[in-house]
Amino acid sequence: MEAAPSVRTFSPSSSSSAGARPCLLLAGPASRRARGLAAPPQPRAVASSRAPLVVSSPPPPEASVTPAPAHAKVDRSGRFCSPRAARELALMISYAACLEGTDVVRLFDRRISARREPGFVFDKACLLSYNHMSFGGGPLEVGTEEEAEKLTSQNEKDSANEEDVLSAPPKLVYNNFVLRLSRELLVAVASGWDKHVDIIDKIIPQAWKDEPVARILELCILHIAMAEMTSKGTPHKVVINEAVDLAKRFCDGGAPRVINGCLRTFVKDHVDVAGTSQGAESKS
Template sequence: MDWTDAARRRCCRMVSYAACLEGADVVRHFDRRVAARREPGYVFNKACVQSYNFMSFCGGPLEVATEEEAEKLMSQNEKDSANEAEVLSAPPRLVYNNFVLRLARDMLVAVASGWDQHVEVINKIIPQHWKDEPVARILELCILHIAMAEMTSKGTPHKVAINEAVDLAKRFCDGGAPRVINGCLRTYVKDHMNNGPSQAAESKP
C-alpha cells in the first residue's frame, strides 16, 4: 500500500461515515463537501497534513517502564488525536490532492452502486450484538462496505482489501472491531463471492 491508497481509503471512510449519519447518498455527500466554500475566517494549518500519517494504524498495547514515559506517550497521543481531528474535519480539497479525490469519488461510486446488495450480506455475517446496536456500529459497517466494494467492483485482491479494512478498524474503531471485521470479510469472500483457486488461496490467513 502506498500513501495514495491510504489517503483514498481514509477519505472514503470519512465521507461514508458522515453520509450515513446524515442519511445521505455517499457520492452526493462527497460532491457537496468537495464543492463547499470555506467558512469566513476559517484557517487551516497545513502543517497538520504534513505531520499526519495516513498509513498508520493502532497496533497492540504499548508497554512503558516509568510514569514519565507513560505521561510522554499520553501527551503525544493527545497531540496526534487533535491533529487527526483537524485533518479529518477540514474541507477535503485542503487535505487531499485532485488525484486522490478522483480516486476516492470513483471508489464511493462503487460503494453506492453495491450498497443495497452488500447490506443484505452484511446483515447475514455480522455478529448479533452489532445488529442490536447498528447506530453505534456505523463506522464499522462503512468499513465493511468499502472493503466489499473494493473486492467486487474495483478488483482489489481479497487479502489487500481485508488487511486495509482491518487497519482502518484498528485506527478508528474499538478493540474488538478489527477481529470482527476480519472474520466478516473472510466469510464474505468464502461464502458470497465466486472464487477461483488463486483467489481462494489468497484469502486464507
Template structure:
C-alpha cells in the first residue's frame, strides 16, 4: 500500500543546543512547492542497466568491482578498518542532511543521535564490506553487452554492489568511520545549520527554475549545495576541491544533469558571494 506523502519540513537552522532547535521547520527553498520525496533512508545510487539488443557491443566498461578485486586506492580505510578520508565525511554529512530534511529535525541533533544509538541485539557488521565499497564508483548510462550471459553477470554484480553499499551506509557510523571522519562530518553539519538561512536565499537565486518547481524531488541536490557552500565559507577548503567533491557526490547519488547544474551553481556562488568576501579579508586584517 502506498503511503501518503509526508508534510515537507527541514531541520531548524538554529543551534542544536537550543531547546527549540526542532520546534520550527525552516525552508528548503523560498517558495517551495510540495512534491513527494524519495522514500529513502540513504541517498540512492544510479545503477547501470545491462542491455542485450542486437547487434551488441560493450559501449563502456563494466564497473571495476566486477573483477572481484577491490581497489585499495578507493577503500580509504585506516588500521582500525574504518573509512578515514574527507570524501567519507562528506558522504556521511550528505546522508544525515538528507534524513534530517525528510524527518524535519535538526541536522546536528540527528547526527549526535545516530552516533550514540545502541546497536540492535545480534547485529553483526562485516568490515570486509568496507574494502569493496568504492567512493569513486559513479552511475552511468546503459551498458550494451554481447550476450545474455554477460548481461546477467553485470546485473548480478550491480545487485551485489548495491547490497554492499546498503550494508555500509546503514551500519552504525562508529563501525564505519574513524574519529577524524566523524569529527569532520559533524563540523560540516554545524556549518550547514548555522549558514542555512543565508544559503537558502542564495540557492533560490542560482538554481534553475525546474529545481524551484520540484524542491522535494531535489532534496539530495540541495543538500549537496548546502554542504559545499558551508565548507567553502567555514572550513577554508580550496574552492576547486569543494566543487569537485560536490560534483562527485552528485555523480554518485543523483541522476540526470545534476552534476553539471551543481557545478554551475557553485561556480556562480564562488564568483558572486565567496571571492568578494575573501578579497575583503586582507584589507580588514591590514587595517
C-alpha cells in the first residue's frame, strides 16, 4: 500500500434505539472513545466517528470513581506497556491515515516526532483511570433524574480522560515496546494492504460494502488483525479476540460479531497453520 484511500466524507451509523418502555438513555463509553480515534496533529483536537451508544447496566459506584491500574498496564515510567495498547495505537493511526489519505507508517512517524505545543501539559494520572477493557452495551434504564445526571456526569469525566489519553503525544503515553510493536503492525498493514483489500471485499457483508466510509474503523481493525496474523506469528485466537475487543470498544452495533466471523473465514481460507498467507506461499 503506497497510501491509504482518501476519504471525502464520513457518515456515522445510526445509534441503538430504546426499548418500548419509557426510560432515560445515557451515551455509553463506545461513543466517547470513538471521539479520540481521529488522532489529529493537534493534541487536543478530537473528531467524532460514531453516533452515541448506550450502556447496558449502571457501573458499580466504586468502579465509576476508582482508578483501574490493572487494566491500564503501565510500566515504571508511567506509560502503557501492553500489546493491547500497541494495537489500539495502530488502530488510531490507521483510522487517521484513512481520513487524511496518507500513508500509515509516514503518519505514525510524523506523530512520534511532532513537537509539543508550547505550554502543553499531560497529567499521567489519567493513564491509571484509563480502561482498555471498558465496553459499551445496550440501553440503560434508570429510575430518577438524579441517577441519570450522576451517570451522565461520570460518562463526561471518563470521556474527557480518554480524550486526553488518545490525543496526547504518543511518547508521553506509550513506552518504547508499544511504539515499536505498533509501528511493526503498521508496516505490515501497509505491505499487505492491496492483498487484504481484495480478501476483505469478499468476506465482509454487503451492508458494509454499501457504506465503506461509515465502516472505516471496522475495516481498519480487519487490516490490522490480518497483518498481525500473516507477519507477526501471533496465534490466531489471540488476534481474533483482540480484534473483537477493539470492535467492542470503538465500534457499534453488530461489528464485533461480524469481525469475528470475517477473521475466522480469513484464517480458514487464506492462512495456513504456520500463520503465513496461503496465496503468498503458493507463489513462492
